[in-house]
Amino acid sequence: xxxxxxxxxxxxxxPLLRVERLxxxxxxxxxxxxxRKVGAVQAVDGVDLTLNRGETLGxxxxxxxxxxxxxxxxxxxxxxxxxxxxxxxxDIFSLGRHELRALRRQIQIIFxxxxxxxxxxMTVGDIITEAWEIHPGIVAKSDRxxxxxxxxxxxxxxxxxxxxxxxxxxxxxxxxxxxxxxLTLNPDIIICDEPVSALDVSVQxxxxxxxEEIQDEFGLAFIFVAHDLSVVRHISDRVAVMxxxxxVEIGDESDIYERATHPYTQALLSAAPLxxxxxxxxxxxxxxxxxxxxxxxxxxxxxxxxxxxxxxxVCAEQDPQLLDRFGHGHPxxxxxxxxxxxxxxxxxxxxxxA
Amino acid sequence: xxxxxxxxxxxPSPTAHLLEVEDLHVEFRTRRGTVNAVNGVSYTxxxxxxxxxxxxxxxxxxxxxxxxxxxxxxxxxxxTSGSIRYRGTDLLTLPERDLEQVRGAKIAMIFQDAxxxxxxxxxxxxxxxxxxxxxxxxxKGEAREKAIELMDRVxxxxxxxxxxxxxHEFSGGMRxxxxxxxxxxLDPDIIIADEPTTALDVTVQAQIMQLLKDLQDESGLGLxxxxxDLGVVADVADRLAVMYAGKxxxxxxxxxxxxxxxxxxxxxxxxxxxxxxQKGTRLSPIVGSPPSLMRIPxxxxxxxxxxxxxxxxxxxxxxxxPVGGGRASACHYAEEVMADGR
Numbered sequence: 301x302x303x304x305x306x307x308x309x310x311x312x313x314x315p316l317l318r319v320e321r322l323x324x325x326x327x328x329x330x331x332x333x334x335x336r337k338v339g340a341v342q343a344v345d346g347v348d349l350t351l352n353r354g355e356t357l358g359x360x361x362x363x364x365x366x367x368x369x370x371x372x373x374x375x376x377x378x379x380x381x382x383x384x385x386x387x388x389x390x391d392i393f394s395l396g397r398h399e400l401r402a403l404r405r406q407i408q409i410i411f412x413x414x415x416x417x418x419x420x421x422m423t424v425g426d427i428i429t430e431a432w433e434i435h436p437g438i439v440a441k442s443d444r445x446x447x448x449x450x451x452x453x454x455x456x457x458x459x460x461x462x463x464x465x466x467x468x469x470x471x472x473x474x475x476x477x478x479x480x481x482x483l484t485l486n487p488d489i490i491i492c493d494e495p496v497s498a499l500d501v502s503v504q505x506x507x508x509x510x511x512e513e514i515q516d517e518f519g520l521a522f523i524f525v526a527h528d529l530s531v532v533r534h535i536s537d538r539v540a541v542m543x544x545x546x547x548v549e550i551g552d553e554s555d556i557y558e559r560a561t562h563p564y565t566q567a568l569l570s571a572a573p574l575x576x577x578x579x580x581x582x583x584x585x586x587x588x589x590x591x592x593x594x595x596x597x598x599x600x601x602x603x604x605x606x607x608x609x610x611x612x613x614v615c616a617e618q619d620p621q622l623l624d625r626f627g628h629g630h631p632x633x634x635x636x637x638x639x640x641x642x643x644x645x646x647x648x649x650x651x652x653x654a
Numbered sequence: 655x656x657x658x659x660x661x662x663x664x665x666p667s668p669t670a671h672l673l674e675v676e677d678l679h680v681e682f683r684t685r686r687g688t689v690n691a692v693n694g695v696s697y698t699x700x701x702x703x704x705x706x707x708x709x710x711x712x713x714x715x716x717x718x719x720x721x722x723x724x725x726x727x728x729x730x731x732x733x734t735s736g737s738i739r740y741r742g743t744d745l746l747t748l749p750e751r752d753l754e755q756v757r758g759a760k761i762a763m764i765f766q767d768a769x770x771x772x773x774x775x776x777x778x779x780x781x782x783x784x785x786x787x788x789x790x791x792x793x794k795g796e797a798r799e800k801a802i803e804l805m806d807r808v809x810x811x812x813x814x815x816x817x818x819x820x821x822h823e824f825s826g827g828m829r830x831x832x833x834x835x836x837x838x839x840l841d842p843d844i845i846i847a848d849e850p851t852t853a854l855d856v857t858v859q860a861q862i863m864q865l866l867k868d869l870q871d872e873s874g875l876g877l878x879x880x881x882x883d884l885g886v887v888a889d890v891a892d893r894l895a896v897m898y899a900g901k902x903x904x905x906x907x908x909x910x911x912x913x914x915x916x917x918x919x920x921x922x923x924x925x926x927x928x929x930x931x932q933k934g935t936r937l938s939p940i941v942g943s944p945p946s947l948m949r950i951p952x953x954x955x956x957x958x959x960x961x962x963x964x965x966x967x968x969x970x971x972x973x974x975x976p977v978g979g980g981r982a983s984a985c986h987y988a989e990e991v992m993a994d995g996r
Contacts, residue, residue, distance in 0.1 A: 362857065362858075500711055502944075503943055527856065531928055557930075574888060574889070587861055
């Protein structure tokens with residue numbers, strides 16, 4: 301059990317959630333009867349995070365960077381390979397079945413696909429009240445229907461939705477049902493895994509507004525996993541950028557979007573098309589070469605070096621730690637972290653000279 | 655198949671647009687009723703031009719493009735009226751034999767999902783070469799060389815080594831390049847790209863859009879870009895046509911449109927995307943959701959969601975009113991919308 305890990309009294313200002321050295325490797329096997337492990341997909345490879353009460357942490361990156369795997373391990377929907385995640389001082393990864401069930405009252409999730417995440421054979425009312433049956437004692441049986449109707453109204457659906465089935469709703473309305481379900485147990489944290497990616501632009505904005513409203517109203521902290529950079533910027537207080545299973549840069553929303561120092565963050569931001577045609581001909585743009593390497597066989601040293609225009613020999617030899625090397629005010633996992641896009645003048649990282 | 659014969663119909667008129675779609679109607683007759691997917695769409699495309707057709711799911715943007723390509727499953731889909739003129743020749747009245755010389759050859763299409771558009775059991779190079787060989791009647795050896803040349807042209811690194819790979823050995827971005835190579839094989843004048851980068855990551859998306867732009871510069875292609883992404887449109891389009899419930903609601907040059915939208919729907923879309931200066935404020939989404947194409951509201955189809963609506967919007971169908979500067983908007987109160995700064 302993790303008791304020894306958090307025996308000491310919690311210091312003031314302890315974050316709601318603290319993730320340390322989170323690793324999730326998926327084994328690659330060969331053979332049919334006798335499966336031999338021949339390698340591992342390093343989906344998440346040493347991630348540290350904190351989440352404070354009431355804040356939104358955006359988790360961005362391209363497909364396969366591990367952002368959704370991080371989200372799933374925090375609920376133990378995937379078992380982590382190693383690492384710790386302390387929720388109010390308790391290590392989520394060391395909990396037994398019963399304790400885990402209690403924990404899941406506090407951490408809920410909203411999925412990307414509102415079509416797949418609602419049971420088509422249950423009415424919306426049953427979907428909402430199911431959680432109260434699993435966790436009895438929160439809402440008395442006789443009150444459940446009323447409470448479900450209240451919640452549905454809160455997320456902008458009509459109370460008579462309780463009698464209807466998921467297929468009778470549009471994508472945006474289904475996502476509202478998903479949000480109502482996440483609120484049933486009055487959690488502290490909601491993990492939003494690409495909650496608006498499948499929705500049309502006009503509906504997406506409605507759901508983003510709703511998420512912000514319920515966050516204020518219920519004092520929720522969000523981990524907001526998404527690939528849409530402008531949506532993440534809008535909703536997040538802090539942002540972590542992931543590449544090949546690692547966080548490459550983390551900071552306040554303005555640190556990341558206005559003062560990015562990691563070349564990958566810079567490339568990602570410059571590649572994202574802006575919804576404004578003014579000055580598009582003169583916009584500075586970094587178009588990265590090639591694709592993301594396989595997470596089963598990541599490059600040595602810095603994982604981004606194979607696509608990086610700043611890469612030097614040292615990048616292949618030394619794995620850059622996530623540090624604030626040069627006083628930029630937020631950590632970045634690059635030997636040559638700099639807000640400028642210029643390639644480094646010297647092959648030796650400035651930190652080694654200092 | 656015999657070698658290419660020149661288009662039998664009247665010689666291309668020099669004044670004609672590269673592509674001219676006029677009053678196109680497409681419906682799908684299903685057991686549950688008729689789906690009015692495209693209800694009178696008109697647009698033109700010229701050489702070297704990029705026209706973006708913007709719309710949300712169910713707006714009819716893809717179906718209108720499929721009608722141009724002639725790839726609508728019929729039944730249930732029917733092009734009920736309208737014309738589609740390629741260099742002045744109406745494709746809807748052209749005999750099948752002549753049509754083959756245009757569709758797929760002069761007008762090619764790229765789809766969103768490159769993995770399902772490629773056959774997984776054949777090598778990529780073979781699929782490219784075979785398509786070329788069938789259409790042009792060249793030898794297998796020549797076709798293979800052509801495949802390598804095409805893969806080079808879409809910047810697939812070491813094309814000669816990769817020609818014998820299978821689709822699954824390519825990344826999503828590389829597969830989309832193969833699709834573009836296939837579209838380019840017969841030297842088209844027009845490429846219709848239906849959400850070509852939607853399934854791709856943002857850094858790869860930038861590569862593909864850059865490639866399409868380069869190819870357009872090289873050979874003067876007319877490009878129709880079908881998308882829901884206001885960012886992509888702002889990045890590459892010259893002109894923009896916005897679709898809602900199977901109709902064009904606004905057409906304009908792209909800078910003009912972003913500066914001053916003339917239709918409440920376009921305006922609502924713009925207000926729905928988070929911008930830097932809106933940080934910390936709520937977005938202003940459009941209320942409600944798009945209508946089902948089986949039950950399009952009477953009058954202006956956008957009226958139930960519109961904040962500018964008056965009584966006549968519920969009954970009178972707005973035509974595309976010209977609103978100056980070559981722009982048009984299907985709103986009875988377009989001038990008010992344009993003048994309104996919010």
